Amino acid sequence: MNTTAEHSEAELLEALREIFRDGLGIDPISPIEPETRFFADLGLASIDAVVLGEVIQAHFARPLPYEVLMAEIGGRAQRDIAVSELIAFLKTHL
Amino acid sequence: MPRIQANELNFHIQQSGCGPDAVLIHGLTGDLSIWFLSRLMPVLSETHRVTAYDLRGHGYSDAPAEGYTSSAQAGDLLALLDVLGIERARLVGHSFGAVIAMHAAVLAPERVEALVLSDPYYPALRHLEDMSRWGHWQNFRQEALDAGVNLSVDSWYDLTTFFDQVKHLDEEGLLKFRQAVGLPGWKRVLRLAQTTCGEDAKQVDGLTAELIHAVDCPTLALYGEHSPFLSTGEYLVSRMPNCRSCLVPEAKHRAPEENPEGFRIAVADYLESLQLAEPQGVCS
Numbered sequence: 001m002n003t004t005a006e007h008s009e010a011e012l013l014e015a016l017r018e019i020f021r022d023g024l025g026i027d028p029i030s031p032i033e034p035e036t037r038f039f040a041d042l043g044l045a046s047i048d049a050v051v052l053g054e055v056i057q058a059h060f061a062r063p064l065p066y067e068v069l070m071a072e073i074g075g076r077a078q079r080d081i082a083v084s085e086l087i088a089f090l091k092t093h094l
Numbered sequence: 095m096p097r098i099q100a101n102e103l104n105f106h107i108q109q110s111g112c113g114p115d116a117v118l119i120h121g122l123t124g125d126l127s128i129w130f131l132s133r134l135m136p137v138l139s140e141t142h143r144v145t146a147y148d149l150r151g152h153g154y155s156d157a158p159a160e161g162y163t164s165s166a167q168a169g170d171l172l173a174l175l176d177v178l179g180i181e182r183a184r185l186v187g188h189s190f191g192a193v194i195a196m197h198a199a200v201l202a203p204e205r206v207e208a209l210v211l212s213d214p215y216y217p218a219l220r221h222l223e224d225m226s227r228w229g230h231w232q233n234f235r236q237e238a239l240d241a242g243v244n245l246s247v248d249s250w251y252d253l254t255t256f257f258d259q260v261k262h263l264d265e266e267g268l269l270k271f272r273q274a275v276g277l278p279g280w281k282r283v284l285r286l287a288q289t290t291c292g293e294d295a296k297q298v299d300g301l302t303a304e305l306i307h308a309v310d311c312p313t314l315a316l317y318g319e320h321s322p323f324l325s326t327g328e329y330l331v332s333r334m335p336n337c338r339s340c341l342v343p344e345a346k347h348r349a350p351e352e353n354p355e356g357f358r359i360a361v362a363d364y365l366e367s368l369q370l371a372e373p374q375g376v377c378s
Binding site (some may be wrong): 039040043045046047049050051067070071073074075078079 | 108125126127128130131132133135136148153154265269273280281282351354
């Protein structure tokens with residue numbers, strides 16, 4: 001999906017499902033939804049979030065300010081992030 | 095995901111920036127994500143070529159059954175420097191990462207320009223710490239207790255005993271527990287539990303007090319204001335010829351998580367204060 005066109009939230013959700021499946025090997029029985037949480041629901045860890053950043057940037061073929069998002073997660077008490085927040089991040093920066 | 099082979103193992107590394115080399119070494123049960131969560135990696139990469147890697151048995155690196163002593167892991171570090179073409183680097187290690195950094199400085203002083211030791215405890219300096227208190231373990235136990243897990247008092251860093259005590263937890267309980275004590279994903283913790291890591295990390299393994307005293311590169315002993323290992327920090331400053339101290343406010347043992355900004359500023363200020371031995375300008 002190497003395009004500069006605006007992405008709808010549905011398209012981004014689908015792209016993230018593909019990225020989780022192909023990039024991280026995460027393909028849960030119940031599909032990933034906007035409210036799915038990275039750590040609590042998918043059982044992932046912050047190192048997976050680092051790798052996810054690389055896969056996302058490779059998928060969209062452009063650099064994104066992903067380190068800002070990582071630092072923000074680091075400041076959270078629960079250190080978790082919902083897929084909807086990833087979608088919002090992508091909508092802002094793609 | 096960048097992976098490179100060294101010592102016949104695949105290591106996950108991340109690299110960015112230009113300038114003198116800095117290598118970031120995380121602690122046991124952690125991984126390189128700590129350098130992103132604390133924002134040290136992007137901040138240092140404004141002035142350094144920064145390399146972070148997952149230790150063997152951790153993150154996305156291979157997990158052999160053995161070889162987790164500080165000398166073996168210093169060997170991994172030096173092998174990585176070779177493969178990456180890094181002749182000399184500033185080493186920033188947290189907890190056991192700082193034990194590995196010190197051991198690398200002992201084994202290959204010419205490769206280490208400076209050390210930032212974040213809250214380490216050294217097996218050879220065990221006598222300095224109050225064994226009856228085991229400060230860090232007490233902190234850890236309290237955090238676990240807050241998450242509903244009552245760990246036995248005598249299983250400090252004995253990963254096997256430790257896992258036996260938490261494996262009955264359901265998913266929600268496990269998540270609450272690992273968030274409370276700062277553990278990474280459960281599969282990786284269990285993978286590490288299959289190795290000799292817990293036992294190896296307790297060994298002096300040749301990193302004696304005398305050898306520590308002789309490390310003379312510029313060194314920062316960086317401890318949390320409320321660290322359980324302050325005695326070790328004071329000792330390093332008094333014995334190492336070129337070591338100064340700095341405390342991260344409002345932090346205990348895990349300053350990169352507990353006060354990321356304070357940690358970042360302390361590391362960046364110290365590295366900035368170092369005079370460059372020779373002009374360097376390498377980019378990742």
